[in-house]
Amino acid sequence: MILGDWYGSSWIIDESQREYDASRVHFRFMEENQYTAQLGNREETGTYKLVDRMLYTHAEGQSEMAVRLLYLDENLLKMGMNRGGQMETLTLERERGE
Secondary structure (H helix, E strand, O other), X not given: OOOEEEEEEEEEEOOOOEEOOHHHEXXXXXXXXXXXXXXXXXXXXXXXXXXXXXXXXXXXXXXXXXXXXXXXXXXXXXXXXXXXXXXXXXXXXXXXXX
């Protein structure tokens, strides 16, 4: 269900309700557990795996990262992240036409 292109629609810092610009976030999850991501000006390519409700990504040349899948259906993906002690929720929507 996670395969395909996902585009950021909301990125909230939970405690403060402040938001980041989610429109500059794009993930593409492909066959054989490969992915690419555009996070603002940063691009990454690597592998991913789903274990229970966790998504693990391992970008080339970086350490493995883990986020909690808060919600996943055919059109909506919500990730819960702990970044530097701050809880954040990133919501992505599937590209139209997939």
